[in-house]
Amino acid sequence: MARHDARNWHDCTKMIGLLCLVASILLRHGVSGQRVKVEPEVSSYPGQTVNLRCAFTDSTGIQLTMVTWIYEPKDGERINVAVFHPNFDPSYPDSPVKGRVSFTPSPPNLNSPSIQIRNVTMTDEGKYICEYATYPSGNEQGITYLVMLAKPQNSASTVTVEAGTNPVVVARCQSADGRPASQITWMTNANGNATTTSKAGSGNTVTVTSEYRMVPTAEDNGKDISCVVAHRTQVKPENFPMKLEVQYAPQVAIVGYDNNWYIGRTNAVLTCQASGNPIPVSVQWKTMSGDMPDTVQVTGNELKVLKVDDAVNTTFVCEVTNKIGTNRDQVTATVRVTPLPPEGPSAGTIVGAIIGVLIFLAIIGTIIALYKKFSNKKLNFRDRPPKHKPPPPNKTDSSAARQVNIDHVSGGSETLLENQYFTTQSAEPVTDLDAFDEYSDEKKDHYYSAAPSGWDDPETNDMLPPYMHTGNHQGPDEHLVDMDPLSPQDHQGANVQRGDSFMSPPVFV
Known part of the structure; x- marks a missing residue:
């Protein structure tokens, strides 16, 4: 196990060392490559003069020995075009640009040995390398791509074709x-596709051709199609709008027959409508029976029956011809004895009228509802009861003074009271607050008890009149006994109307 681990550690150490070596090489080349400053790309047109700049940005600790400009075409070998050594004059070896290339400024220096090429051509396009010979770093270089531009000649056109079943080039x-090379695109609603080809031209130029193919039909005639060309030398893409040109035989239709040709009808007209590309040049009317009736008049694409009779009970044919071919249409006329009854309004018309009436009624109803709502709001606001209770009005006596004649009083001396008057109290008038009744506009009847006293009347809140003293009794032995006006015992003897207040008569003892 230990031996296996040691072997793995040794392999890992070798891998790390290899990676470090590769990193140092890349770093060295990257740093050295950055010190030669050039333009990545320069573009030019034929006949112009181009400047290819080159400079060594940091020569500290490095000795610049010599500089060489090298041309590398797209398909070819490298060629030295300009060489400069401080101890010698500039050298221009044989190359495609000899006689047109030179160092600038003149005399040159190693820190910025730029060159210029006069009267450039399309074949001068390629890679130009500014290479320094230095010590001790060796050779260091920078690369510039010279791109030659040529503005193309753009054009577009449609191709006249006949309607068919096979795809053909239409534009x-x-x-x-x-x-x-240019970029070509198509814009159209026609159902087709494009094919694009490129061909090398003179002076290293390119010619691009694009064709639009489709199966042409009569409906495609006149459709819009545009060719759009984009190129580096153009500020914006160039657009070529066109219309497809599809030729087809005439399309024919006879119009005007209403199936109501009756005997005696006059000026019945048939019209032969035709379209085609190219425009039809011939329109001819015929009948299936052979001869044209005498009452028929033909003018161009119009056939007029001056007076309908049995002779026009036939089939009329219209033939139209153009460069592509001939087409026809026909209509069979049926002569009736009497005309057809006039047609009533169609179901669609009736439904439309009903819907219109309903919409109108709905609008009127909405207007009326809004008007009533507005009027009610206005009345409610104007007739709304006040938020505070107004002061009660002045009390008035509605009943006349009542004369009471007392002829006999039991239990004591008889005394005649003449012309004794008592003023009764009437019900108080209704206040403004009581006049507002949301259930009825008329004054409602109030309920009174069997012995009204003025307190039971819901329309009055006033106090009873004060006790009245007659002041007509005589003698010291006679005492006036005041009866309680609220007591109901003595109400029988008084002639009091319902709803009026009263005062009990005095009793002498």
Whole structure:
């Protein structure tokens, strides 16, 4: 077990050491590669002058010996195009850019040995490497990609086709002599698909062609289709809107026959409607019986029966022709003795009318309900009883003074009381609070007891009148005995109407 563990530890140590070595190599190359500063990509058009910049950012502790610019085409070997050594003049070996390449500024220096290429062509595109020979680090380099741009010539067109059953090309779009290759897309609601091909052009350019294929039908004629071309040299994609051009034979339909041709009817008209691509050039009316009736007048695509008779009891045929072919339609006329009765309103019309009336009534009912609700609210607000009880009104005597004649008093001397008057108390008037009765607009009848005293009346809250002294008795032996006005024993002798208050007559003893 110990031997096995030792072997595993040894293998682990070797693996760690290998990883450390690889990391140090990568770190060294990464740091050294960052010290040569170049532009990752430079783009240009043919005929222009391009500048390829290069600089060594930190030469501390490093001796810069020489710099070399190397050209590496897309498909080819590396070629030296410019060499500079501080002890010698700049050198420009044979290359595709010789005579057009030079160091800038001139004379150059090792810290920034940039170059420029004049009158660039499409074949100058490729990888340009700025490589330093240093001591003691060795060679260090930076890479710039020169991208040559060529603005393409874009075009699009539809292809005139005939309706059929096989897929054919209905539109074509092309972006010629561009660099890099263009991107072509289609926009349409037609049911088809596109195929795109690329072809190398002159001067390292590319021509892209896209074709839209579909099975054309008569319904596809006139549909919108657009070709959209996107390229690096364009500010925005270029759009080519078009319409499909599908040719088809005429489509024919006869309209105007109402199945109500009766003897004596005048000016019955049939119209031959036709559509086609190209536009139909010939419209011809015929009858299945052979000869056209004398009462029939034909003008272009219109057939008019001046007066219906038995001769027009036949089948009328309309034939339409264009470049693609000929199509026809026919209608058989039946002559009636008497006209058909006029048709009443259709079920749909009746249902619609009923629904309209119901909606109208619902609107009217809603308006009336809202109006009543508003009126009730207004009345309730105006007729609402006050929140405080108003002061009681002044009391008035409703009954006249009553004259009481006493002819005889038992148990003592007889005394005639003449013209003795007593004022009775009437029921008090109803206050405003009592007038508001939500159940009835009329004043309700109040219940009175058998011996009303003024306290039983729910409409009055006033106190009884004070005890009244007559002041008409004579003699010292006569004593006036006041009776309790609330006592019911002596109410029989008084002539008191129901609902009025009263006072008991005095008794002399």
